[in-house]
Amino acid sequence: MRKTVSYIFLASVLLACAAKKPEKRSRFLSGFRTEYNTLFNAKDALNTEFTERSNAHKDNFYAPYINILTYEEQPVGSDIGQSAAFAESSAGRKPGSALPANAAGEAKGATILEIAEAKALKTIDKYSVIRDGQEKNDKIFDAYITLAQARIYMGKNLQALDALSTLMVKMREDKRLPLAKIYQGLAYAKMDDHFKAHEIFAGLKNSDLKKDYRKLLSIYYAESLLEAGKKEAAVAELSSAFEVNSNRKLKSRIAYLRGQVLAELGKSALARESFESAYKYANDFEFEVKSQVEIAKTYNSKDDYSGARKYLEGISKKGTYASRKNEFYYALGLMAANAGKKAEAQDYFRKSLAEKVSDPQIRGLSYYEIGRGYLNDNEYIAAGAYYDSAVSVMTYEPTRVLLQEQTNNIKKLARNYYLVRKNDSMLALAAMNDADRITYFSKYIDDLKAKEDAMERERVRAERTKGFDTGDYSSNSVFASGNGSFENFGAAGKGFYFANTGAVSRGSSEFKNIWGTRSLADNWRYSAKMSSLEDEKNEALGLTSVADPRRFETSFYIEKIPRDQASLTKLKFARDTASLGMGIMYDDYFSNTPLATKTLYDLVDKKPEEKIMLQALYEIFSMNYEDNPAASERAKQILLTDYPYTSYAEFARNPRNSNFLKSNPEAENAYQTSFALYQGEQFDASRQLVEESLARFPKDALVPKFSLLNAMIAGKTSGKEVMILQLEQIALNYENSAEGEKAREMLKWLKSDLKMQMTDEKGNVLKAGNNVPATPKAAVPTQEEVQKNHLLEQKQLQMEMGNEVMSTEAQQKKQNVPVRK
Template sequence: MKKTILYIFLASVLLACAAKKPEKRSRFLIGFKTEYNTLFNAKDALDTEFTGRSNAHKDNFYAPYINILTYEEQPVGSDIGQSTAFAESSAGRKPGSSAPAQSTGENKGASILEIAEAKALKTIDKYSVIRDGQEKNDKIFDAYITLAQARIYMGKNLQALDALSTLMLKMREDKRLPLAKIYQGVAYAKMDDHFKAHEIFANLKNSDLKKEYRKLLSIYYSESLLEAGKKDAAIAELSSAFEVNNNRKLKSRITYLRGQVLAEQGKPALARESFESAYKYANDFEFEVKSQIEIAKTYNSKDDYSGARKYLEGISKKGTYASRKNEFYYALGLMAANAGKKAEAQDYFRKSLAEKVSDPQIRGLSYYEIGRGYLTDNEYISAGAYYDSAVTTMTYEPTRVLLQEQTNNIKKLARNYYLIRKNDSLLALAKMNDADRNAYFSKYIEDLKAREDAMERERIRAERTKGFDTGDYSSNSVFASANGSFENFGAAGKGFYFANTGAVSKGSSEFKNVWGSRSLADNWRYSAKMSSLEDAKNEALGLSSVADPRRFEPSFYIEKIPRDQASLTKLKYARDTASLGMGIMYDDYFSNTPLATKTLYDLVDNKPEEKIMLQALYEIFSMNYENTPAASERAKQILLTDYPYTSYAEFARNPRNSNFLKSNPDAENAYQTSFALYQGEQFDASRQMVDESLARFPKDALVPKFALLNAFIAGKTSGKEVMILQLEQIALNYENTPEGQKAKEMLNWLKSDLKVQMTDEKGNVLKTGNSPQTTPKAEAAAREEEKKNRLLEQRQMEQEMGNEVIMSTEAQQKIQTAPARKK
């Protein structure tokens, strides 16, 4: 009876505790029940999510940076490494997704993170013990941290901050609060509020933290600094993270990320040290290989090239590394390129393509490097073909998009380049005499015969070896079955491979993804591709690839050369236009200003027609006058000397610049003198002084006035059309200045086509042509009156130009002498 009463009493106590409000609950057994009941389930769900993410994680080594923690989201632009095993979790959801999964309209339940969030909330609601506004159950701290983490990785950053704020309010004396503040900083960083995140992280860094907290802080702080673009601070924090973290995996990832940042900053020596540390601590085979590639990328000419090459070639043949031989060949190619050994680099890139594919992105990069080699040799068709293969093979989307744009630009450039070569050849042949033309084509025919003989010998050799079967039909062959007889691929149990349309389709798509479209031929990896490239090049140059019976006769080629002047002029115009386009493309598409400048100067030396000449000189000047004025000087002088009254010359005198400061007294004196000369009709002397003043005072506030005066001088000496050109340039260059506005007014006036309207004594408009009162004498008088009015307006404007500078001079003198009077 006593035992029964005791059990009833204990049960009553427990029920009373459970039924009371949080502030009335007893701490008796609450901690134990919290830890081993609902909170355990919440923590277990969160751990399951992170474990699943880590297991499914595959690093994207081609994004700008890797993540240190493998359960973080993939970098932006990554479309590789997403494991299909975790396409949906055990609850039917993707790890970390925040909305219920839908499949054919059916709800498959909550995600793992939603389960963790719900369990944490239930723990807080059921087991919280409040005394005087403070939480007395220590286990509730873990529940709040679990809740915050679940919400952060679901993208509910504001709700996570709300949970952490409640925790800091209710458990303000808890020694574990630094952990809550770390996740508070993480939530702000996820919201891109890096200022607030860095403020929290910096305060924590300067406080006395436990070692495990300092480890976590260093990781999140360094990544947040990197996201905010503070790379120097991020490098320092990554070094700190490397020191405090003892886990080999984390050390390897930290140093790899640090190496990426240093390489991006142009510090190859320091980057190489970091990648070497990443290789040293790597506990993952993929990380070892990629670290070796990055080490090769940071090679410089001061390093021991032969030793480094021997080392990489050696490890590429050892054990499991042999399966990544294509990646090591790519690394060797990069190292050779950095050492200035272009031919050797190209050879390694081709070897990489010949090996088994372990990483499609590396294969695409090898295609790209070969194409880039052709690009530097002006082999644009070959470069474009290899760029196309790179785009087809690569898996990292941002690189593919950028490379696709470059490929399109190369194709545009190729059309111009081969058009120039073809037309140059035709023009050069047209200038030759008959003897030189015969000698030229005789030499060409000899080379053609030698090439065709070599191709014929190769064809005969292939025919002779075609009948020899080199297949392996021994008992060890893959074609033999276990009992020694030949395998029956048509048997019902196995089925013939090529009868399975699904298998054939999959194999065909995989082959095209790696190799592209190839025809069936010997040495198909290279021969077919190079043959098609040669055909494309010949087509661009206007050479027929079909063997003509007369191809060994010089007359066959000579009779195709144009002779009449109209055809030759048309060829030269097309050649010059293509050259102009190619020069502009070099600068716009490839940012290669020196090559663009050289191409355009070659065009100028080729004496194109005036329109193309002016455009070429303008492009040279505009792309060089700010950064490399020496390169633009020749173009400027040609414009000023040979085309002084064009808008291009005006631009060369005064490139668009509105950053004028104040007027120099010497510039004002020069302006007054030049204006006085203009009024005295000494136009040549006035123009000379204007040109000298613009050269002496290119940043002076009077530059727009000098330009406007120069336009008036041009109107007096060269006519209305030249004046209009210069006024248009002033209106464009100095749009927001009074001179720009006056130029617009003058343009409206000069371009207007006003007709004289005759009126009678009462002011009524008379019809022209039909009215007997409209006599030629009256029309001439009206035109003369209109002309006088316009001249009066022009003189008034000229007077305003002169008065303005005089007034500014007097005002400046008053300002300069005012302090003396005050003293």
């Protein structure tokens, strides 16, 4: 009876507590049910999400930085789960995707994070115990943290901050509040409010934290600093994180990220030490290999290249590392390139291509490095072909897109480059006398005979060895098997391999995965590709690969040389135009201003027609006058000396400037003096003072006014045409200023067509046929012309200092003219 009564009493108490408001609930019973009921389900849902992300996670070693935390282990400082970088998509199920139907007892289509959020909210609502405005159920803290994490991972950062703020108010005396502040900083960091995040993290760093909390803080703080672009501070915080964390895998990832940042800062020796630590602590084979590749990238000519090369070559032959030979050869190629051993580097990159593919991105990077070698040697067709191959196999999209754009630019440059070479050769041959031509082509024929003899010997050798077994039965061959015969890609006992379409399809896919798309040819790994590139190059140079019966006769080539002046002029114009385009491309596409300048100066020395000459000189001056004035000086002097009355010369005198400073008092005095001289018709003295002022104050706010005054002086001394050129340049350079507007108004008048009208001595207009002389001795201006001249004089008078001097920053802001680049 007592047992029955006890059960009834206990049930009554439980029912009574369940119905009570938060202020009247039992702390003990609420805590017990919170831990083993709804909160358990919330944590379980969140950990399910983390487990799936962990299983799907794959590091992207080609992005600028890796994430420190992965999804395989519990986060430091909490039993809920890892929490870094969950907004990143992964290779498997995307974060936050839906559960299967009826999973966790929820409706079909709900995501795991939504379930965790709902369960956490339910826990807070049902089991909260409030006394005097404070939460007395300790387990509610975990519910709020679970709620905040779920929302952060769903991208609901404001809602997460709201939950954390409520927690800090209701449990302000709880010793676990530093953990809530860490997640508060993380939410701000996810919102890109790095100032607020750093303020929170810095405050926590200076407080007395538990070791587990300090581990979590160091990681989040370092990543936030890095995202904010504070790389030096991030390196220091990563060093702290490396020391405070004891987990080997975590230490390895921290060291790897620190190495990436140091390498970006140009600190190769320190970066190598970090990557060596990453390799030392790595517990993942992929991580070990990539660490070795990064170590190789940090070597240069001052380091022990030979020792590092010997080490890498050694480990590439050991055990499972042998399956990654292509990656180690790529790393060796980078080391050799950094040490200045160009030929050796190219050899390693080719060896990387010859090995079985373990990482398509590495294969693409090897193609890229070979192509870059050709690009540096001006072999643009070969460079373009290897860049194409790199684009076709790369897996990291940002690099692939950039490389595709560069490939297109190389192809454009190649067309100009080989056109210039071809036309240069034709023009040089046309300038030779007959004896020189015969000597030149005799040598060419001798080289051609030697080349064909070598090819014939190779063909005979191949015929003699034809039929002998030359197959590749190494462990890397796709046809290798344990018994030394063809691998049976189909089911056993199904007959001849090539009769099984399924097996052939699988074998073809495997071949393409390893070697890429290859044409059917002998020595297809390399020789066929180079042969086709040579054919393309010859075609671009106008050389035929077809064996003509007369190819050993000098007359066969001499007959093709153009002799008439029209053909030679056409060749020269095409060459000069292509050279101009090539110089501009070097600067615009590859940012190689020195090579662009040299190419354009070579064009100038060949004396092209005036239009091309002016454009070349303008490009040289425009790309150099700010950063390398010495390189632009020759172009400027040619423009000012040989083409003084062109808009290009005006640009050289007064290039665009969008960075004017405040007006200088000396410049104001100079302007007043020069304007006074202009009004007194002392034009030469005024012009000299204006030119001196422009040279002394190139960034003064009065530069546009000096330029406009100079144009007015030119109109008085050199005529209408020169004035128009200078006004056009002012309208272009200062289009958003008052001077630019005035220049445009004056140009409209100066360029307008005014018909000449004849008048008698009294000013009456004479009509045709009234004995009007064919060539009058003098023309009296019409009333309209007088009005136009009066308008121009008014425009000139508007330049007086009282109305015109710009010395305020407000007027300066109107100057917003971009430079050419």
